Amino acid sequence: MFAPVVRCALKKSKTLRYGVPMIVLTVGGSFSLWEFSQIRYDAVKAKIDPELEEKLKRNKVSLKSEYEKIKDSTFDDWQNIRGPRPWEDSDLLQGRGPQTLKSKQA
Template sequence: MTEWLQRIKLQFGKNHLLSYGLPFISVVVLGPFLLRYFGEVRYKYRKVKQVPEEELKSMGFKPTEQITLEDEYKKVKEMDIENWEQKRGPRPWEETFDEPKK
Protein backbone atom coordinates (compact mmCIF):
# COMPACT_ATOMS: atom_id res chain seq x y z
CA MET A 1 0.00 0.00 0.00
CA THR A 2 2.74 2.45 0.86
CA GLU A 3 4.61 1.61 -2.34
CA TRP A 4 1.50 2.51 -4.30
CA LEU A 5 1.21 5.90 -2.57
CA GLN A 6 4.89 6.59 -3.10
CA ARG A 7 4.56 5.87 -6.82
CA ILE A 8 1.60 8.24 -7.08
CA LYS A 9 3.51 11.00 -5.26
CA LEU A 10 6.46 10.45 -7.57
CA GLN A 11 4.26 10.67 -10.66
CA PHE A 12 2.66 13.89 -9.41
CA GLY A 13 6.09 15.40 -8.84
CA LYS A 14 7.40 14.54 -12.30
CA ASN A 15 4.31 15.11 -14.43
CA HIS A 16 3.32 18.79 -14.71
CA LEU A 17 -0.07 17.90 -16.16
CA LEU A 18 -0.99 15.97 -13.04
CA SER A 19 0.52 18.44 -10.58
CA TYR A 20 -0.77 21.68 -12.16
CA GLY A 21 -3.27 20.84 -14.90
CA LEU A 22 -5.51 18.40 -13.05
CA PRO A 23 -6.20 20.72 -10.06
CA PHE A 24 -6.77 23.67 -12.40
CA ILE A 25 -9.19 21.79 -14.64
CA SER A 26 -11.05 20.39 -11.64
CA VAL A 27 -11.48 23.90 -10.18
CA VAL A 28 -12.73 25.24 -13.52
CA VAL A 29 -15.17 22.36 -14.06
CA LEU A 30 -16.40 21.82 -10.50
CA GLY A 31 -16.33 25.47 -9.36
CA PRO A 32 -19.65 26.56 -10.89
CA PHE A 33 -21.44 23.56 -9.40
CA LEU A 34 -20.16 24.37 -5.93
CA LEU A 35 -20.80 28.11 -6.25
CA ARG A 36 -24.40 27.47 -7.22
CA TYR A 37 -25.18 26.37 -3.67
CA PHE A 38 -23.66 29.55 -2.22
CA GLY A 39 -25.77 31.62 -4.60
CA GLU A 40 -28.95 29.85 -3.54
CA VAL A 41 -28.43 30.83 0.09
CA ARG A 42 -28.86 34.49 -0.81
CA TYR A 43 -32.36 33.90 -2.15
CA LYS A 44 -33.35 31.20 0.30
CA TYR A 45 -32.86 33.26 3.46
CA ARG A 46 -33.70 36.78 2.31
CA LYS A 47 -36.04 38.80 4.49
CA VAL A 48 -38.02 40.46 1.70
CA LYS A 49 -41.16 38.52 0.84
CA GLN A 50 -43.39 39.01 -2.18
CA VAL A 51 -46.86 40.30 -1.41
CA PRO A 52 -49.73 38.59 -3.23
CA GLU A 53 -51.75 40.71 -5.65
CA GLU A 54 -54.95 40.32 -3.59
CA GLU A 55 -53.29 41.91 -0.55
CA LEU A 56 -52.06 44.80 -2.67
CA LYS A 57 -55.59 45.44 -3.91
CA SER A 58 -56.92 45.36 -0.35
CA MET A 59 -54.28 47.92 0.70
CA GLY A 60 -55.40 50.26 -2.08
CA PHE A 61 -52.62 49.73 -4.62
CA LYS A 62 -53.67 49.46 -8.22
CA PRO A 63 -52.06 46.64 -10.14
CA THR A 64 -50.01 47.76 -13.09
CA GLU A 65 -51.21 46.73 -16.51
CA GLN A 66 -49.27 44.07 -18.30
CA ILE A 67 -46.98 45.47 -20.97
CA THR A 68 -46.63 43.20 -23.94
CA LEU A 69 -44.25 43.31 -26.83
CA GLU A 70 -47.12 43.76 -29.26
CA ASP A 71 -48.36 46.88 -27.43
CA GLU A 72 -44.91 48.43 -27.48
CA TYR A 73 -44.55 47.58 -31.16
CA LYS A 74 -47.81 49.39 -31.90
CA LYS A 75 -46.57 52.48 -30.02
CA VAL A 76 -43.32 52.52 -31.98
CA LYS A 77 -45.18 51.95 -35.23
CA GLU A 78 -47.32 55.04 -34.59
CA MET A 79 -44.25 57.24 -33.97
CA ASP A 80 -42.89 59.43 -36.72
CA ILE A 81 -39.30 58.20 -36.90
CA GLU A 82 -38.51 59.78 -40.27
CA ASN A 83 -38.72 63.41 -39.14
CA TRP A 84 -36.50 64.02 -36.15
CA GLU A 85 -34.04 66.62 -34.97
CA GLN A 86 -30.82 65.92 -33.14
CA LYS A 87 -30.53 67.91 -29.90
CA ARG A 88 -27.25 68.39 -28.12
CA GLY A 89 -27.32 67.80 -24.39
CA PRO A 90 -25.65 70.19 -21.97
CA ARG A 91 -22.05 69.50 -21.00
CA PRO A 92 -20.98 69.68 -17.34
CA TRP A 93 -18.28 72.26 -18.07
CA GLU A 94 -20.62 74.70 -19.81
CA GLU A 95 -21.82 77.60 -17.71
CA THR A 96 -25.23 78.06 -19.26
CA PHE A 97 -27.57 75.30 -20.18
CA ASP A 98 -29.52 77.36 -22.70
CA GLU A 99 -29.77 76.77 -26.42
CA PRO A 100 -26.45 75.79 -27.96
CA LYS A 101 -24.65 78.32 -30.16
CA LYS A 102 -24.93 77.69 -33.88
Template sequence: MDLPPSTNKRKLKISTGKNRFVRYGVPFLLLVVGGSFGLKEFQNIKFKYFRNTSVSPEVMAKYGIDMKKKGEVTLETEFEKVKQIDIDNWTNIRGPRPWE
Protein backbone atom coordinates (compact mmCIF):
# COMPACT_ATOMS: atom_id res chain seq x y z
CA MET A 1 0.00 0.00 0.00
CA ASP A 2 1.47 3.34 -1.09
CA LEU A 3 1.27 6.43 1.00
CA PRO A 4 -0.31 9.58 -0.37
CA PRO A 5 2.15 11.91 -2.19
CA SER A 6 2.02 14.53 0.54
CA THR A 7 3.22 11.98 3.10
CA ASN A 8 6.15 10.98 0.85
CA LYS A 9 7.18 14.63 0.59
CA ARG A 10 7.01 15.02 4.34
CA LYS A 11 9.17 11.94 4.87
CA LEU A 12 11.70 13.20 2.34
CA LYS A 13 11.78 16.60 4.02
CA ILE A 14 12.28 15.04 7.45
CA SER A 15 14.99 12.66 6.22
CA THR A 16 16.97 15.39 4.43
CA GLY A 17 16.76 17.60 7.49
CA LYS A 18 18.35 14.94 9.66
CA ASN A 19 20.93 13.74 7.13
CA ARG A 20 24.10 15.77 7.73
CA PHE A 21 25.66 14.93 4.36
CA VAL A 22 22.67 16.27 2.44
CA ARG A 23 22.51 19.32 4.66
CA TYR A 24 26.23 20.23 4.76
CA GLY A 25 28.17 18.01 2.37
CA VAL A 26 26.24 18.54 -0.86
CA PRO A 27 26.35 22.37 -0.70
CA PHE A 28 30.06 22.22 0.14
CA LEU A 29 30.81 19.94 -2.80
CA LEU A 30 28.74 22.16 -5.11
CA LEU A 31 30.70 25.18 -3.91
CA VAL A 32 34.08 23.50 -4.47
CA VAL A 33 33.27 22.07 -7.90
CA GLY A 34 31.33 25.13 -9.06
CA GLY A 35 34.06 27.44 -7.78
CA SER A 36 36.72 25.64 -9.77
CA PHE A 37 34.70 25.95 -12.97
CA GLY A 38 34.00 29.61 -12.22
CA LEU A 39 37.67 30.34 -11.65
CA LYS A 40 38.54 28.59 -14.89
CA GLU A 41 36.12 30.78 -16.82
CA PHE A 42 37.37 33.99 -15.19
CA GLN A 43 40.97 33.05 -15.98
CA ASN A 44 40.04 32.36 -19.61
CA ILE A 45 38.43 35.79 -19.86
CA LYS A 46 41.46 37.43 -18.23
CA PHE A 47 43.92 35.84 -20.64
CA LYS A 48 41.67 36.37 -23.64
CA TYR A 49 41.47 40.14 -23.19
CA PHE A 50 44.93 40.73 -21.71
CA ARG A 51 46.85 43.27 -23.74
CA ASN A 52 50.13 41.64 -24.70
CA THR A 53 51.98 44.24 -26.74
CA SER A 54 55.60 45.30 -26.53
CA VAL A 55 56.46 48.95 -26.14
CA SER A 56 59.05 50.50 -28.41
CA PRO A 57 61.77 52.77 -27.00
CA GLU A 58 60.65 55.56 -29.34
CA VAL A 59 57.18 55.64 -27.79
CA MET A 60 58.62 55.61 -24.28
CA ALA A 61 61.08 58.39 -25.17
CA LYS A 62 58.09 60.49 -26.19
CA TYR A 63 56.84 60.21 -22.59
CA GLY A 64 60.27 60.96 -21.11
CA ILE A 65 61.32 57.43 -20.15
CA ASP A 66 64.75 56.23 -21.28
CA MET A 67 64.81 52.51 -22.03
CA LYS A 68 68.03 50.54 -22.33
CA LYS A 69 68.67 48.42 -25.38
CA LYS A 70 68.04 44.68 -25.06
CA GLY A 71 71.69 43.65 -25.30
CA GLU A 72 72.90 46.40 -23.00
CA VAL A 73 71.85 44.76 -19.72
CA THR A 74 72.83 41.13 -19.24
CA LEU A 75 73.44 38.94 -16.25
CA GLU A 76 77.18 38.98 -16.84
CA THR A 77 77.42 42.79 -16.96
CA GLU A 78 75.43 43.12 -13.74
CA PHE A 79 77.65 40.49 -12.08
CA GLU A 80 80.74 42.46 -13.06
CA LYS A 81 79.25 45.58 -11.45
CA VAL A 82 78.56 43.68 -8.23
CA LYS A 83 82.09 42.21 -8.17
CA GLN A 84 83.59 45.71 -8.23
CA ILE A 85 81.73 46.80 -5.09
CA ASP A 86 83.89 46.81 -1.94
CA ILE A 87 81.99 44.79 0.67
CA ASP A 88 84.80 44.56 3.24
CA ASN A 89 85.02 48.22 4.25
CA TRP A 90 81.72 49.65 5.38
CA THR A 91 80.17 51.50 8.30
CA ASN A 92 76.75 51.05 9.75
CA ILE A 93 74.79 54.30 9.37
CA ARG A 94 71.61 54.64 11.38
CA GLY A 95 68.75 56.07 9.37
CA PRO A 96 66.84 59.06 10.70
CA ARG A 97 63.69 58.35 12.66
CA PRO A 98 60.49 60.36 12.11
CA TRP A 99 60.70 61.86 15.62
CA GLU A 100 64.35 62.91 15.26
Protein backbone atom coordinates (compact mmCIF):
# COMPACT_ATOMS: atom_id res chain seq x y z
CA MET A 1 0.00 0.00 0.00
CA PHE A 2 2.86 2.37 0.79
CA ALA A 3 4.99 1.50 -2.28
CA PRO A 4 2.48 2.66 -4.95
CA VAL A 5 2.08 6.01 -3.18
CA VAL A 6 5.85 6.55 -3.09
CA ARG A 7 6.25 5.47 -6.70
CA CYS A 8 3.53 7.88 -7.80
CA ALA A 9 5.06 10.73 -5.80
CA LEU A 10 8.50 10.08 -7.35
CA LYS A 11 7.04 10.20 -10.86
CA LYS A 12 5.24 13.51 -10.27
CA SER A 13 7.66 15.50 -8.09
CA LYS A 14 10.96 16.66 -9.60
CA THR A 15 12.14 17.71 -6.13
CA LEU A 16 11.91 14.16 -4.82
CA ARG A 17 13.36 12.75 -8.01
CA TYR A 18 16.39 15.02 -8.43
CA GLY A 19 16.72 17.33 -5.43
CA VAL A 20 16.73 14.83 -2.57
CA PRO A 21 19.40 12.55 -4.14
CA MET A 22 21.54 15.62 -4.87
CA ILE A 23 21.34 16.80 -1.27
CA VAL A 24 22.08 13.29 0.01
CA LEU A 25 25.17 13.05 -2.25
CA THR A 26 26.37 16.50 -1.22
CA VAL A 27 26.03 15.88 2.52
CA GLY A 28 27.34 12.30 2.26
CA GLY A 29 30.30 13.46 0.19
CA SER A 30 31.12 16.09 2.76
CA PHE A 31 31.22 13.55 5.56
CA SER A 32 33.25 11.05 3.55
CA LEU A 33 35.80 13.72 2.57
CA TRP A 34 36.09 14.72 6.20
CA GLU A 35 36.81 11.11 7.19
CA PHE A 36 39.47 10.62 4.50
CA SER A 37 41.23 13.88 5.28
CA GLN A 38 41.17 13.06 9.00
CA ILE A 39 42.96 9.77 8.27
CA ARG A 40 45.69 11.74 6.51
CA TYR A 41 46.22 14.07 9.46
CA ASP A 42 46.16 11.20 11.94
CA ALA A 43 48.88 9.42 9.95
CA VAL A 44 51.10 12.53 10.14
CA LYS A 45 50.72 12.68 13.91
CA ALA A 46 51.65 9.01 14.36
CA LYS A 47 55.18 8.51 15.63
CA ILE A 48 57.47 5.88 14.17
CA ASP A 49 59.87 3.66 16.08
CA PRO A 50 62.89 5.70 17.32
CA GLU A 51 65.35 3.02 16.19
CA LEU A 52 63.92 3.06 12.69
CA GLU A 53 63.95 6.84 12.62
CA GLU A 54 67.64 6.90 13.64
CA LYS A 55 68.47 4.31 10.97
CA LEU A 56 66.74 6.40 8.32
CA LYS A 57 68.65 9.50 9.39
CA ARG A 58 72.00 7.70 9.13
CA ASN A 59 71.32 6.30 5.65
CA LYS A 60 70.39 9.59 4.01
CA VAL A 61 71.01 9.71 0.28
CA SER A 62 71.49 13.11 -1.26
CA LEU A 63 71.67 14.29 -4.82
CA LYS A 64 75.30 15.30 -4.37
CA SER A 65 76.34 11.87 -3.12
CA GLU A 66 74.66 10.15 -6.06
CA TYR A 67 76.27 12.61 -8.46
CA GLU A 68 79.70 11.83 -7.01
CA LYS A 69 79.12 8.12 -7.64
CA ILE A 70 78.39 8.52 -11.35
CA LYS A 71 80.50 11.61 -12.10
CA ASP A 72 83.43 9.71 -13.58
CA SER A 73 81.39 7.08 -15.42
CA THR A 74 81.62 6.87 -19.17
CA PHE A 75 78.56 6.16 -21.23
CA ASP A 76 80.25 5.65 -24.61
CA ASP A 77 78.86 2.13 -25.08
CA TRP A 78 75.33 3.11 -24.09
CA GLN A 79 72.51 2.59 -26.60
CA ASN A 80 69.03 4.00 -26.49
CA ILE A 81 66.65 1.06 -27.04
CA ARG A 82 62.98 1.80 -27.48
CA GLY A 83 60.62 -0.29 -25.38
CA PRO A 84 58.13 -2.51 -27.13
CA ARG A 85 54.58 -1.54 -27.93
CA PRO A 86 51.92 -3.91 -26.56
CA TRP A 87 51.50 -5.55 -29.97
CA GLU A 88 55.25 -6.00 -30.62
CA ASP A 89 57.53 -8.84 -29.56
CA SER A 90 60.07 -7.34 -27.15
CA ASP A 91 62.80 -9.88 -27.90
CA LEU A 92 62.76 -9.20 -31.64
CA LEU A 93 62.59 -5.44 -31.16
CA GLN A 94 65.63 -5.22 -28.89
CA GLY A 95 67.90 -7.14 -31.25
CA ARG A 96 67.50 -10.50 -29.55
CA GLY A 97 66.12 -12.52 -32.42
CA PRO A 98 65.03 -16.14 -32.29
CA GLN A 99 68.56 -17.32 -33.16
CA THR A 100 70.16 -15.72 -30.08
CA LEU A 101 67.35 -16.91 -27.83
CA LYS A 102 67.76 -20.53 -29.03
CA SER A 103 71.52 -20.45 -28.52
CA LYS A 104 71.09 -19.17 -24.93
CA GLN A 105 68.60 -21.90 -24.08
CA ALA A 106 70.79 -24.70 -25.46
